[in-house]
Amino acid sequence: MKGKIMVVEDTEEVRELLSKILKVGGYEPILKSSAAELKESFSDTQPDIMFLDLVLPDGDGLELLPLIKRQWPETEVIVLTGNATFDAAVEATKRGAYHFQNKPFDPKALLVQVERALEHKRLTEEASNLRQALTTMSGTTSPIFQSPSMKNVVRTIERVAPSDVSILITGESGTGKEVIADLIHTLSPRNKGPIIKINCAALPRELIESELFGSVKGAFTGANVDRDGLFRQAEGGTLLLDEISEMPIDTQSKLLRVLQEKEVRPVGGRTSYKTDCRIIAATNRKPDEAIKDGKLREDLYYRISAISVHLPPLRERREDILPLANAFLRKFAAQANRNITGFSESAGEKLRAFDWPGNVRQLQNEVQRAVLMSEGTQIDVPDLSIIGAPGPEGEVQDLTLMEAMERNTIMQVLKETGGNKLETARRLGIGRQTLYNKIKIYGIET
Numbered sequence: 001m002k003g004k005i006m007v008v009e010d011t012e013e014v015r016e017l018l019s020k021i022l023k024v025g026g027y028e029p030i031l032k033s034s035a036a037e038l039k040e041s042f043s044d045t046q047p048d049i050m051f052l053d054l055v056l057p058d059g060d061g062l063e064l065l066p067l068i069k070r071q072w073p074e075t076e077v078i079v080l081t082g083n084a085t086f087d088a089a090v091e092a093t094k095r096g097a098y099h100f101q102n103k104p105f106d107p108k109a110l111l112v113q114v115e116r117a118l119e120h121k122r123l124t125e126e127a128s129n130l131r132q133a134l135t136t137m138s139g140t141t142s143p144i145f146q147s148p149s150m151k152n153v154v155r156t157i158e159r160v161a162p163s164d165v166s167i168l169i170t171g172e173s174g175t176g177k178e179v180i181a182d183l184i185h186t187l188s189p190r191n192k193g194p195i196i197k198i199n200c201a202a203l204p205r206e207l208i209e210s211e212l213f214g215s216v217k218g219a220f221t222g223a224n225v226d227r228d229g230l231f232r233q234a235e236g237g238t239l240l241l242d243e244i245s246e247m248p249i250d251t252q253s254k255l256l257r258v259l260q261e262k263e264v265r266p267v268g269g270r271t272s273y274k275t276d277c278r279i280i281a282a283t284n285r286k287p288d289e290a291i292k293d294g295k296l297r298e299d300l301y302y303r304i305s306a307i308s309v310h311l312p313p314l315r316e317r318r319e320d321i322l323p324l325a326n327a328f329l330r331k332f333a334a335q336a337n338r339n340i341t342g343f344s345e346s347a348g349e350k351l352r353a354f355d356w357p358g359n360v361r362q363l364q365n366e367v368q369r370a371v372l373m374s375e376g377t378q379i380d381v382p383d384l385s386i387i388g389a390p391g392p393e394g395e396v397q398d399l400t401l402m403e404a405m406e407r408n409t410i411m412q413v414l415k416e417t418g419g420n421k422l423e424t425a426r427r428l429g430i431g432r433q434t435l436y437n438k439i440k441i442y443g444i445e446t
Helices: 012-024 035-043 061-071 086-094 107-133 148-160 177-186 205-213 249-261 287-292 298-304 318-335 345-353 359-373 401-416 421-428 432-442
Strands: 004-008 028-032 049-053 076-081 099-102 167-171 195-199 238-242 278-283 307-311 386-390 396-400
Touching (some): 004 035, 012 028, 028 035, 035 061, 049 061, 049 107, 086 099, 099 107, 107 195, 148 177, 148 307, 167 177, 167 298, 177 195, 177 238, 205 249, 287 298, 318 345, 401 421, 401 432, 421 432
Parallel strands (some): 004 049, 049 076, 076 099, 167 278, 167 307, 195 238, 238 278
Antiparallel strands (some): 386 396
């Protein structure tokens, strides 16, 4: 199963329909018919996603939202309603809802929404974990970043964050681009407003414009009510456009016009409204190559990159590896209630010598695993899962055991699908761009 999804809905027909749709999508549905049944389940493992009916026989969905987010902070809540209003949608979002879903719903669109919610949950958790470890990166006592390149990044951020200038963050997957965006927002005068994030690679082509700019009722099939876009949701705050080079070119031209005129027109709308949010964009592609390959408009690039911040991969700043690893170690040892004080000298050398194709994210996962596997008060070499695996030209590259298994699984499914990446991604239950990134990281020939 790809995830546990709780459905809190009093109408049996809707509850069973959702259950069938979720099972077809490969998810495990957990069905509840009332607020009382929901509250009884708070002692259970939290679900990944929850569909919450706005009107229950013994409770109001809006009033339940804060309680749910306190009990299960990592659960993404999608509110269900048969009588949507703009005010209710805004209030639900303020109280922690991820999305506002109207009844009746299209099964395919619903599964797309679930996939996006899971991706948002994963990215949020990764960013939160990275952010906790990086909070001391510019501190005066044992700062995490020791490399000159990252010290320059920190100085640049501290200098430009208070302004409203657009910023482009570049770097390989796992280098912490979203964490840097969070830091910029936190250090800016807009920190009282929201920071809204969109992964441009995770959205289907037909949905990205309505997601960004909003839509009016009747603009397309399924548009049953007026819907705010992310520009309006980010009003007074920051909008992060992650993987912007994966945005369709025609949408990039519309985005450029919005940035130039500071006005947004919803899909199907006749009038525009002023927008006031700071733009931060991010990409794991090299901008010049993305422009050359026709993936990024050159004029949009110049508009979003008044300031460019590049996050170098870990292999190019090995001075940061052990400080980062020790920060992760302290965090995960405390979580697991383990008395682990550090790394042995040989384990530290192995970490420093490792190329970390998945960068900070991979290092974090490796340290978490080592904390759980270690039996002593120090992490030693046998506690690490780094092994050799064949690279694209037959050379050996460093991969953890889990990554080697993942690499082999991807290669096997690619073989079964005749190299069809879209079908491979579907079978693996991951996004298309996620598959592309893994193919690149693992050096898989396709």
